[in-house]
Amino acid sequence: MISDHVDQLPFNISDPMVVIAPEVADQAFAAGVQFARALxxxxxxxxxxxxxxxxxxxxxAIMDAGYRATKAQLAGEAFGVKSKTEWRRIVSPERPVTWGTA
Incomplete structure (x- = not known):
C-alpha cells in the first residue's frame, strides 16, 4: 500500500499532483484542465x-516508469492540448490569447 511508503516518495505528499495512466487519455485531459484552472x-x-x-x-515520468516514448508523447500532448484549450476559454473574455512563436 502506498501509504506505507509515503516517507520514501520523492515529493511532498501535500504538493498538488495527479495520476496519469498513459493508456487513458481522459486522465491527461482532466489533469490538463486542472492545471489550466490553477494557472x-x-x-x-x-x-x-x-x-x-x-x-x-x-x-x-512516463518513460521513467517503463512506457514507450510514443505513449509518453501522446499523454504529454493530450495534457498540453487540453490545458491550452481550457486556459484560453478562461481568459478569452479578459484578453486575446496568441499562440505561436516569435
Missing amino acids: AGAEEVAFVLALGEQVLLIRD
Whole structure:
C-alpha cells in the first residue's frame, strides 16, 4: 500500500499532483484542465513556460516508469492540448490569447 511508503516518495505528499495512466487519455485531459484552472490568473508567457515544463515532466515520468516514448508523447500532448484549450476559454473574455512563436 502506498501509504506505507509515503516517507520514501520523492515529493511532498501535500504538493498538488495527479495520476496519469498513459493508456487513458481522459486522465491527461482532466489533469490538463486542472492545471489550466490553477494557472488561470497567470500571464500568458508564464502559463506557456509552465505548461512546457509540465509536459516535459509528464513525458519523462512516463518513460521513467517503463512506457514507450510514443505513449509518453501522446499523454504529454493530450495534457498540453487540453490545458491550452481550457486556459484560453478562461481568459478569452479578459484578453486575446496568441499562440505561436516569435
